[in-house]
Amino acid sequence: MEILNKQYDFTPHSGQLLISEPFLSDPNFRKTVILLCEHEFHGSVGFVLNRLLSTTTSDIIPGLLDHEFPIFYGGPVEQNTLHFIHRCGSLIEDSFPIGKNVFWGGNIEVINELISKGQANIHDFKFFIGYSGWASGQLNVEIDQKAWWLTNLSENLVFMDDLEEMWPQAVRNLGQDFAYLADSPEDYHWN
Numbered sequence: 001m002e003i004l005n006k007q008y009d010f011t012p013h014s015g016q017l018l019i020s021e022p023f024l025s026d027p028n029f030r031k032t033v034i035l036l037c038e039h040e041f042h043g044s045v046g047f048v049l050n051r052l053l054s055t056t057t058s059d060i061i062p063g064l065l066d067h068e069f070p071i072f073y074g075g076p077v078e079q080n081t082l083h084f085i086h087r088c089g090s091l092i093e094d095s096f097p098i099g100k101n102v103f104w105g106g107n108i109e110v111i112n113e114l115i116s117k118g119q120a121n122i123h124d125f126k127f128f129i130g131y132s133g134w135a136s137g138q139l140n141v142e143i144d145q146k147a148w149w150l151t152n153l154s155e156n157l158v159f160m161d162d163l164e165e166m167w168p169q170a171v172r173n174l175g176q177d178f179a180y181l182a183d184s185p186e187d188y189h190w191n
Contacts, residue, residue: 015099047074050166075132099153
């Protein structure tokens with residue numbers, strides 16, 4: 001088991017993962033893992049990593065990409081926007097570094113060329129409709145209220161294929177004090 005942080009850190013910053021506590025009642029974020037891409041004075045932005053939608057990039061932006069990528073629910077804010085993260089770094093102009101080997105956005109039009117030249121593959125990308133957003137100070141309050149746990153970014157977790165296992169694995173990665181919660185039931189009354 002990969003332990004991502006030995007000491008629990010309550011201070012959010014870009015490049016961390018937010019893990020919802022097991023019994024968070026908001027259906028938008030129940031048992032989710034969120035990549036925190038921006039945490040500034042004016043607010044925070046992130047993407048839900050483990051909520052797959054039934055649509056693809058071909059449905060949203062037909063003809064732009066040569067490959068059909070699955071679309072994830074990024075969050076409840078601005079559901080009319082498309083975002084992507086990737087592992088291609090400076091190969092995608094105007095991308096923003098989030099953490100080790102994880103980048104946000106950039107010139108979407110170079111994706112076809114990178115894949116056709118073998119410089120990237122379809123598993124190096126994740127696309128999102130909408131995003132998760134917090135106003136200034138809001139995320140800190142939610143963390144203080146224990147709605148979210150924070151951990152360091154893990155490229156393997158961010159691009160993990162097994163979405164059902166992502167949240168439990170993220171919880172286990174927090175260490176022994178949290179690991180028993182990874183198998184918590186959907187309804188805490190069942191316990």
